[in-house]
Amino acid sequence: MSNRKPLVKVCGLSTANDVQVAIDHGADALGFVLTSSAREITPEDAAPLVRMVPEGIETVAVFRSEDIPTVVARSREAGVGWVQLHGQRSKLDVAAAHAAGFKVIRAVRRDAIAEEFADWGEELLLIDASVPGSGESWDYAAVRELATGRQWLVAGGLTPMNVAEAIKISGATGADVSSGVESSRGVKDPGLIAQFLDAAKAV
Template sequence: MTRVKICGLKDPDLVRLCAAEGADWVGFVFVEASPRYVTPEAAETLLLGVGRSVPVALLADADDTLIDRVTATGIRVLQLHGRETPERVAEIRARTGCEVWKAFGVETAEDIAGAGAFAAADRLLIDAKPPKDADRTGGHGQAFDWSILNDWAAPKPWILAGGLTPENVAGAIAATGAPAVDVSSGVERLRGLKDKELVRAFLRAAKEV
């Protein structure tokens, strides 16, 4: 069964809903430019509702001070969504002892050619490359050409992201063989605000593949 991450949660009720409906991971964004930004202090309250879902912190080029504040909440999975080098990924993993994911923005096959260099990453998250004028690296609701992944031999466990919705997620899984999927804007009716029915529909569509 495909594993599912619902990212960009800010509402305790939505966190509890995701957990109750079977989300494998719930994501909290610690990037100030994002409309889904939460502080480590706010995350402490949100974490009370995660149930069996595993909480994930989304960070982008974070310094050690922010990483320490985030891990102090008890979150033990860090999704690095910035321009982190393989060396920085290894350093963060060694220093924190956390599970570390590295995100890649993809537009062409060449964009994932270097994924194997991130030997220290526990998982790779394959997302759409952000628009050129973007002020953040993820959460834009854009898909990429999934056929790019046809001949890709994933060097690590991986997660498909970018433009996924309740309507297209089953097709995306079938087209790519993705073992896991990640959604944020695809389950929002208003920017930054998750919709309960869309969350339920996404989880149902992904889990039934």
């Protein structure tokens, strides 16, 4: 990673304008929340947004506790290439998502047990705050050793002001943001999306 720009994912997108801003400012991946959340959209609504995304930028459907058949069905309807799995998961879940043709981001909380930081075959690990979605920042350097050698994203409490430092001190492959680029809960701010991506890519 030393000679590569950080991989940056903007999550919880729901409008064509926000998707375009993220694309224009160099996002590597765009996340669409297809689970119960203030940022939830339907697979039907996600599909035209996914079709906007040019080749070379990854599209990710985000889930919390849904079973894998539901994850696969919704993700296929949306047309994404990746799934992001939160909640209580197993190696079998990752394998099943792969078998269905998707790449996988597996999300864990920073205070998870050591086994959850092991390599379960996912392409990316995402390490989030103790309370995901809270918007609260945390000690990003604390998990540096747990994720050594892994491709992983730091998340939770990131903003345009702290993302560069968070990437540096955590040793992460990149960063994931949602609430940190919102004007109110669930409502993205195009200006903040642009600022976040510009700051992260400057690392």
